[in-house]
Amino acid sequence: MRKIILLGYMGCGKSTIAKTLSRIIRTPFVDLDEYIEEKTNLSISAIFEKHGEIYFRKVEHESFLELLNSSKDMIIGLGGGTPCYANNHELLKGENVLSIYLSASIATLFNRLSANKSKRPLIANKNDEEMKEFIAMHLFERSFYYNQAQYKVNVDNKTVDQVVLDIVSFLA
Numbered sequence: 615m616r617k618i619i620l621l622g623y624m625g626c627g628k629s630t631i632a633k634t635l636s637r638i639i640r641t642p643f644v645d646l647d648e649y650i651e652e653k654t655n656l657s658i659s660a661i662f663e664k665h666g667e668i669y670f671r672k673v674e675h676e677s678f679l680e681l682l683n684s685s686k687d688m689i690i691g692l693g694g695g696t697p698c699y700a701n702n703h704e705l706l707k708g709e710n711v712l713s714i715y716l717s718a719s720i721a722t723l724f725n726r727l728s729a730n731k732s733k734r735p736l737i738a739n740k741n742d743e744e745m746k747e748f749i750a751m752h753l754f755e756r757s758f759y760y761n762q763a764q765y766k767v768n769v770d771n772k773t774v775d776q777v778v779l780d781i782v783s784f785l786a
C-alpha cells in the first residue's frame with residue numbers, strides 16, 4: 615500500500631505538514647519520532663541521553679522499516695536525520711513509495727528552530743551563533759540524502775496550507 619514520506623531538515627515542518635496533509639487526503643499519518651517514543655517509552659531526548667545517538671539511529675531504522683512494511687496506506691513524517699543513516703535513503707525509492715523533500719533556507723530553519731530547540735538534542739545546547747553555523751554546515755552535509763527524494767517542495771514563506779496544496783498537486 616502507498617506510503618507518502620516527508621523528509622527534510624529539523625524545523626522544515628515535516629510533523630506539522632504530515633498532520634494537515636492527513637486531514638486533507640484522509641490518509642492516516644505517523645510521525646516517526648512519535649512512533650519511536652511510544653515504542654521505547656522514552657522521549658527522543660531521553661534516548662539520546664541514556665543510550666546515545668548510534669542506538670537512536672538503530673531504532674530509527676528498524677522503526678522506519680516496520681512502518682514501510684505495514685499493509686496500510688500512510689503518511690510518514692521522518693526525523694531530520696532519517697534519510698542520512700543506515701542506507702535509509704535507498705528506501706525512499708521503493709515501490710509504492712512517494713517521497714517528498716521539504717526544503718527550507720537556513721534563515722527559515724533558524725527562525726523556526728530557535729523557538730523550538732529544547733526537544734531536539736542535536737541543537738538544544740547551542741546559542742544563536744553556534745546554531746546558525748551548525749545548521750549551515752549540517753544542511754550542506756545532508757543535502758545529498760535529502761535530494762534522493764522523488765519530489766521537492768520549497769517551504770520558505772509558505773503557509774502550512776500552501777505547502778499541503780503543493781504536495782496534493784503531486785498526488786493527482
Ligand SMILES: Nc1ncnc2c1ncn2[C@@H]1O[C@H](COP(=O)(O)OP(=O)(O)O)[C@@H](O)[C@H]1O
Pocket residue numbers: 622623624625626627628629630631694726727730769772773774777
Ligand atoms: N509552513 C509553515 N509556516 C510557519 N511555521 C511553520 C510551518 N511549518 C511548520 N512550522 C512551525 O515550525 C516549527 C517546526 O515544525 P515541525 O513540524 O516540528 O518540523 P519538523 O518535524 O520538520 O522538525 C513548529 O513550530 C511549526 O509550527
Ligand SMILES: O=C(O)C1=C[C@@H](OP(=O)(O)O)[C@@H](O)[C@H](O)C1
Pocket residue numbers: 622623624625628629647658692693694695696733734735736
Ligand atoms: O535531524 C536529526 O538528526 C534529528 C531530527 C529530529 O526530528 P525533527 O526533524 O522532526 O526535529 C529527531 O529525529 C532527532 O532529534 C534527530
Ligand SMILES: [Mg+2]
Pocket residue numbers: 628629645647691692693
Ligand atoms: Mg518532527
